[in-house]
Amino acid sequence: MNLNFTQAEVIAxxxxxxxxxxxxxxxxxxxxxxxxxKKAEAVIDxxxxxxxxxxxxxxxxxxxxxxxxxxxxxxxxxxxxxNPAYPSDTGFALRPWRKCEVVNEVIQLNGxxxxxxxxxxxxxxxxxxxxxxxxxxxxxxxxxxxxxxLHHSSLPFSN
Amino acid sequence: MNLNFTQAEVIAxxxxxxxxxxxxxxxxxxxxxxxxxKKAEAVIDxxxxxxxxxxxxxxxxxxxxxxxxxxxxxxxxxxxxxNPAYPSDTGFALRPWRKCEVVNEVIQLNGxxxxxxxxxxxxxxxxxxxxxxxxxxxxxxxxxxxxxxLHHSSLPFSN
Amino acid sequence: MNLNFTQAEVIAxxxxxxxxxxxxxxxxxxxxxxxxxKKAEAVIDxxxxxxxxxxxxxxxxxxxxxxxxxxxxxxxxxxxxxNPAYPSDTGFALRPWRKCEVVNEVIQLNGxxxxxxxxxxxxxxxxxxxxxxxxxxxxxxxxxxxxxxLHHSSLPFSN
Amino acid sequence: MNLNFTQAEVIAxxxxxxxxxxxxxxxxxxxxxxxxxKKAEAVIDxxxxxxxxxxxxxxxxxxxxxxxxxxxxxxxxxxxxxNPAYPSDTGFALRPWRKCEVVNEVIQLNGxxxxxxxxxxxxxxxxxxxxxxxxxxxxxxxxxxxxxxLHHSSLPFSN
Numbered sequence: 001m002n003l004n005f006t007q008a009e010v011i012a013x014x015x016x017x018x019x020x021x022x023x024x025x026x027x028x029x030x031x032x033x034x035x036x037x038k039k040a041e042a043v044i045d046x047x048x049x050x051x052x053x054x055x056x057x058x059x060x061x062x063x064x065x066x067x068x069x070x071x072x073x074x075x076x077x078x079x080x081x082x083n084p085a086y087p088s089d090t091g092f093a094l095r096p097w098r099k100c101e102v103v104n105e106v107i108q109l110n111g112x113x114x115x116x117x118x119x120x121x122x123x124x125x126x127x128x129x130x131x132x133x134x135x136x137x138x139x140x141x142x143x144x145x146x147x148x149x150l151h152h153s154s155l156p157f158s159n
Numbered sequence: 160m161n162l163n164f165t166q167a168e169v170i171a172x173x174x175x176x177x178x179x180x181x182x183x184x185x186x187x188x189x190x191x192x193x194x195x196x197k198k199a200e201a202v203i204d205x206x207x208x209x210x211x212x213x214x215x216x217x218x219x220x221x222x223x224x225x226x227x228x229x230x231x232x233x234x235x236x237x238x239x240x241x242n243p244a245y246p247s248d249t250g251f252a253l254r255p256w257r258k259c260e261v262v263n264e265v266i267q268l269n270g271x272x273x274x275x276x277x278x279x280x281x282x283x284x285x286x287x288x289x290x291x292x293x294x295x296x297x298x299x300x301x302x303x304x305x306x307x308x309l310h311h312s313s314l315p316f317s318n
Numbered sequence: 319m320n321l322n323f324t325q326a327e328v329i330a331x332x333x334x335x336x337x338x339x340x341x342x343x344x345x346x347x348x349x350x351x352x353x354x355x356k357k358a359e360a361v362i363d364x365x366x367x368x369x370x371x372x373x374x375x376x377x378x379x380x381x382x383x384x385x386x387x388x389x390x391x392x393x394x395x396x397x398x399x400x401n402p403a404y405p406s407d408t409g410f411a412l413r414p415w416r417k418c419e420v421v422n423e424v425i426q427l428n429g430x431x432x433x434x435x436x437x438x439x440x441x442x443x444x445x446x447x448x449x450x451x452x453x454x455x456x457x458x459x460x461x462x463x464x465x466x467x468l469h470h471s472s473l474p475f476s477n
Numbered sequence: 478m479n480l481n482f483t484q485a486e487v488i489a490x491x492x493x494x495x496x497x498x499x500x501x502x503x504x505x506x507x508x509x510x511x512x513x514x515k516k517a518e519a520v521i522d523x524x525x526x527x528x529x530x531x532x533x534x535x536x537x538x539x540x541x542x543x544x545x546x547x548x549x550x551x552x553x554x555x556x557x558x559x560n561p562a563y564p565s566d567t568g569f570a571l572r573p574w575r576k577c578e579v580v581n582e583v584i585q586l587n588g589x590x591x592x593x594x595x596x597x598x599x600x601x602x603x604x605x606x607x608x609x610x611x612x613x614x615x616x617x618x619x620x621x622x623x624x625x626x627l628h629h630s631s632l633p634f635s636n
Contacts, residue, residue: 001371001467001585003457004481052460053319056265056276058292063316067292068264068276105227106215108308108478110272111588112430115296115309117215117227133217133226135294135311137274139321142370142459149267149319150274152294154313157222160426160530160626162616163322211619212478267319270429271589298480300619301529308478374583374594376610381634385610386582386594423545424533426626428590433614433627435533435545451535451544453612453629455592467585468592470612472631475540 005114005140010107013047013138013146014116018100020047021122024079024093033082033094040079040093044072049139049147060132060153061092096125102134112140113149120153131156164273164299169266172206172297172305173275177259179206180281183238183252192241192253199238199252203231208298208306219291219312220251255284261293271299272308279312290315323432323458328425331365331456331464332434336418338365339440342397342411351400351412358397358411362390367457367465378450378471379410414443420452430458431467438471449474482591482617487584490524490615490623491593495577497524498599501556501570510559510571517556517570521549526616526624537609537630538569573602579611589617590626597630608633 020043028036048055054070059078062069066086069075077083081091105118115137122130137150179202187195207214213229218237221228225245228234236242240250264277274296281289296309338361346354366373372388377396380387384404387393395401399409423436433455440448455468497520505513525532531547536555539546543563546552554560558568582595592614599607614627 001367001373001583001587003370003585003587049319049460052321053267054265055319056267056274056294058276058294058313061316067278067315070265106213106229106478108212108215108480110298110308110478110480111270111590113269113272113588115215117217117309117311119226133311133313135215135217135309137296137309139269139460142367142457142465147460149269150276150294150296152276152292152311152313154217154292154311155316156226157220157314160424160428160526160532162426162428162529208478208619211480214478265319267321269319269321270431272429298619301526301616301624306619371585372583374585374592374612376594376612376631379634385596385633388583424531424547426530426533428616428626429588431587431590433533435535435627435629437544451629451631453533453535453627455614455627457587467587468594468612468614470594470610470629470631472535472610472629473634474544475538475632 003112003140003142005109005112005138007107007109009140009146010109010114010116010138011102011104014102014104014136016146017047017136017148018102018120021093021100022097025095025097028080028094029096033080036094037076037080037082040076044075044079047148048072048075049149050075052147055148056137056150056152058152058154059092060155063088097122098125099123114138114140115150162271162299162301164268164271164297166266166268168299168305169268169273169275169297170261170263173261173263173295176206176295176307177261177279180252180259181256184254184256187239187253188255192239195253196235196239196241199235203234203238206307207231207234208308209234211306214307215296215309215311217311217313218251219314222247256281257284258282273297273299274309321430321458321460323427323430323456325425325427327458327464328427328432328434328456329420329422332420332422332454334464335365335454335466336420336438339411339418340415343413343415346398346409346412347414351398354412355394355398355400358394362393362397365466366390366393366469367467368393370465373466374455374468374470376470376472377410378473381406415440416443417441432456432458433468480589480617480619482586482589482615484584484586486617486623487586487591487593487615488579488581491579491581491613494524494613494625495579495597498570498577499574502572502574505557505571506573510557513571514553514557514559517553521552521556524625525549525552526626527552529624532625533614533627533629535629535631536569537632540565574599575602576600591615591617592627
């Protein structure tokens with residue numbers, strides 16, 4: 001019995017996040033907001049750990065009193081918008097993302113918990129690349145399910 | 160034997176970070192860069208986990224190829240500057256900080272590892288307050304030493 | 319989010335083991351070997367971690383090449399016997415147990431894993447008490463399921 | 478940074494225990510009880526985790542109210558005897574052990590904690606082999622120190 005994360009599992013989880021983002025985006029383009037919202041709910045329930053308690057989630061473009069999205073509702077609002085309780089959210093995952101690449105700087109393995117820090121490069125339909133600084137922490141359950149307990153994303157500092 | 164973090168220990172570690180920052184700042188004001196550098200080295204060796212491997216450290220004001228400070232040298236340069244290898248670093252801890260307050264949004268306890276996310280409000284000598292979004296992860300060693308393995312700090316997003 | 323065991327949860331898991339043993343025993347007395355076997359299977363699947371890999375299980379009365387029961391089949395044979403592959407097993411849980419008491423000597427908490435060591439006193443229908451030295455290690459899953467990953471039981475040493 | 482145990486580290490820790498036992502034994506034969514006691518103290522301080530709290534230690538030949546040796550004093554008495562507070566202890570490590578072999582049945586890795594279960598075969602100066610059933614749990618500190626937090630040893634069950 002080995003309850004530890006492997007580096008390969010951690011990288012698979014990161015790529016899974018990228019794939020999920022692209023999938024919400026293409027679902028929105030192809031099937032509209034209803035389908036995209038349903039997709040986002042499935043992604044959040046599978047990839048994040050909201051069922052176990054508050055997730056430490058600070059998304060790239062959230063601010064003010066809604067900077068942190070410790071609840072499932074807050075995460076969903078960030079990804080697909082359309083929630084009057086989160087008026088600034090326009091739906092990050094609804095943008096026409098075409099490519100999502102992770103560039104790791106540090107990966108730390110500590111049993112069933114792992115931390116990663118690095119950049120994620122997001123390319124949209126016009127070819128514009130947005131780089132973000134991103135920290136994740138994942139937990140691995142004994143049945144090998146992997147869930148995000150921490151997600152801090154920020155735009156690079158510019159003078 | 161209880162190897163777990165308590166919430167009180169986590170909060171003490173956060174306050175210890177604040178105290179250390181103020182201490183480097185006042186050492187610089189009172190005793191100059193040499194003393195401040197020595198102080199910063201002591202702080203880094205005690206509060207961060209560089210002796211065990213790369214720390215996931217993304218400071219507030221670092222950018223470009225030097226966004227991440229996975230080494231002790233990079234952390235020291237960020238805090239006290241004066242390292243030609245890090246030309247953009249002006250020494251974050253040398254600023255005339257007077258007050259440092261942590262406002263926690265999420266604290267997660269997972270055995271000897273803890274994660275916190277929230278704001279840190281830094282007040283300088285003019286009374287100006289800088290708010291940052293900050294994520295930490297601490298590990299607790301069996302002898303109760305606490306060290307930072309993850310530190311992601313970012314300025315709030317503004318439209 | 320707190321993924322750690324509490325002492326109360328650990329003690330509840332120990333008492334759950336006792337209750338399960340008594341329950342297999344009474345099911346056998348009341349409903350026969352078929353029902354007792356079904357009960358034991360349910361107990362093993364819920365209380366032990368065989369679904370995640372080999373469990374470190376050394377039962378009190380097992381010996382020789384079958385001292386260790388790292389598989390579900392070996393555990394089931396120990397508890398309810400009637401498996402030609404385990405000819406020495408007479409079904410430990412089929413005995414007329416009436417009472418099961420845990421006397422803890424050491425409890426160690428380490429995040430989602432806990433260790434206990436102490437005695438378990440088993441009283442049968444004649445009032446005879448059998449004391450065993452017992453070590454358990456439990457894991458707690460994020461959904462609060464608790465499972466035994468280690469179980470070493472032995473008769474007290476006598477000169 | 479990788480805080481996890483590897484299987485090789487776990488096996489090295491087991492072999493270290495064997496080597497330490499043989500070393501106390503030969504120190505006693507060559508240099509007497511004073512030197513053996515000093516050696517045993519060094520072994521206990523390095524290999525066990527008493528400095529962090531009660532260790533779950535049930536030695537092979539201890540019984541009654543002194544079955545469990547949760548304190549350093551109890552462990553020392555077991556290994557080298559000569560402590561009036563532990564009148565049954567004759568000094569397990571003082572016996573003329575010549576060989577110590579670990580035969581693993583189960584090894585479980587869970588971050589900085591590992592569990593092993595199997596046999597240890599001890600050969601004395603007459604060639605007689607004593608087999609014991611043995612469970613260990615080790616913790617690995619961030620500086621790679623390894624310590625025993627659990628040690629349950631028992632003679633094989635015999636009908």
